Amino acid sequence: MNTVLSRANSLFAFSLSVMAALTFGCFITTAFKDRRVPVDIHVSRVMLKNVDDFTGPRERSDLGFITFDLSADILLIDPIFDWNVKQLFLYLSAEYATRNNALNQVVLWDKIVLRGESTKLILRDMKSKYFFFDDGNGLRANKNITLTLSWNVVPNAGILPLVAGHGHVSLPFPESYETTRSY
Amino acid sequence: MLSIFKSIPTHMDYKGQKLAEQIFQGIILVSAAIGFIYGLIIEQFGWTVYIVLAGFAVSCVLTLPPWPMYRKNPLNWQPAVPETSCEPSQKPQENAPKKKKHK
Numbered sequence: 001m002n003t004v005l006s007r008a009n010s011l012f013a014f015s016l017s018v019m020a021a022l023t024f025g026c027f028i029t030t031a032f033k034d035r036r037v038p039v040d041i042h043v044s045r046v047m048l049k050n051v052d053d054f055t056g057p058r059e060r061s062d063l064g065f066i067t068f069d070l071s072a073d074i075l076l077i078d079p080i081f082d083w084n085v086k087q088l089f090l091y092l093s094a095e096y097a098t099r100n101n102a103l104n105q106v107v108l109w110d111k112i113v114l115r116g117e118s119t120k121l122i123l124r125d126m127k128s129k130y131f132f133f134d135d136g137n138g139l140r141a142n143k144n145i146t147l148t149l150s151w152n153v154v155p156n157a158g159i160l161p162l163v164a165g166h167g168h169v170s171l172p173f174p175e176s177y178e179t180t181r182s183y
Numbered sequence: 184m185l186s187i188f189k190s191i192p193t194h195m196d197y198k199g200q201k202l203a204e205q206i207f208q209g210i211i212l213v214s215a216a217i218g219f220i221y222g223l224i225i226e227q228f229g230w231t232v233y234i235v236l237a238g239f240a241v242s243c244v245l246t247l248p249p250w251p252m253y254r255k256n257p258l259n260w261q262p263a264v265p266e267t268s269c270e271p272s273q274k275p276q277e278n279a280p281k282k283k284k285h286k
Contacts, residue, residue, distance in 0.1 A: 001195065001200040001203065001204065002193075002194050002195065002200065003193050003194070004193045004247055004248075004249075007203060007246055007247055008243070008247055010204070011207050011211075011239070011242060011243065011246065011247070012239075014207070014208060014211060015211055015235065015238075015239045018211055018212065018215045018235065019215075019232070019235055021215075022215055022218070022219055022231060022235065025219060026219075026222075026228055026231070029223065082226055083222060083223065083226040083227055083228050084228065156228050157228075
């Protein structure tokens with residue numbers, strides 16, 4: 001501590017240790033919070049096609065198209081954004097069982113909600129963002145396909161909790177394919 | 184150019200060093216406590232970081248330069264012994280006991 005450099009060194013190291021302790025304190029204050037919010041999902045339209053899937057090994061696979069509505073109460077979402085939340089990552093996934101595979105989960109749509117943006121989560125007639133390909137032909141006449149909205153709370157410090165949404169909707173898929181006409 | 188920086192005296196005596204360390208630890212802890220509570224109230228962690236950085240800047244100004252308050256208890260060195268001719272003969276006698284200790 002006799003020279004400026006050695007004083008500066010110990011001052012800086014002390015500040016960093018204190019900063020690390022504060023960050024841990026920030027994590028601890030929000031670690032045990034319940035972050036589930038009930039969500040309403042409603043599907044308005046389902047269409048099924050059988051097309052060539054160039055990413056997979058087989059000849060033709062089932063491709064589903066879903067149009068859905070999503071709504072969640074704003075007053076319940078706002079408390080989720082506390083001082084340890086940077087953004088929310090929402091995604092809608094479909095879960096079902098087929099003859100080939102016992103469990104399939106496909107992500108259809110996602111959205112990032114930054115802190116400070118409006119948390120208005122009322123969406124109507126949304127189309128899926130990603131292709132709903134099945135591994136084979138298991139979507140036709142499938143009795144039960146469950147859509148759930150889950151979200152990831154991305155924090156400033158600490159663990160990333162993955163919260164399953166409260167709302168989910170199950171629907172059967174149509175029995176027959178729709179054929180596209182080529183001219 | 185470096186010799187200019189090295190020639191500026193920046194020493195503090197021991198009591199001054201202890202005082203400086205207490206001062207900066209106290210300032211940073213106080214600013215950390217204030218910052219944590221303020222950030223918790225307004226729900227923004229950025230303000231906590233800003234307040235701690237402000238505390239760091241204040242303690243830099245207070246403890247890095249050698250202010251006179253850190254030089255209140257100077258060490259009293261022995262007066263310098265003038266070099267005489269008997270000194271070179273003392274050195275080989277000092278080396279001999281050291282060699283015996285190594286064995």
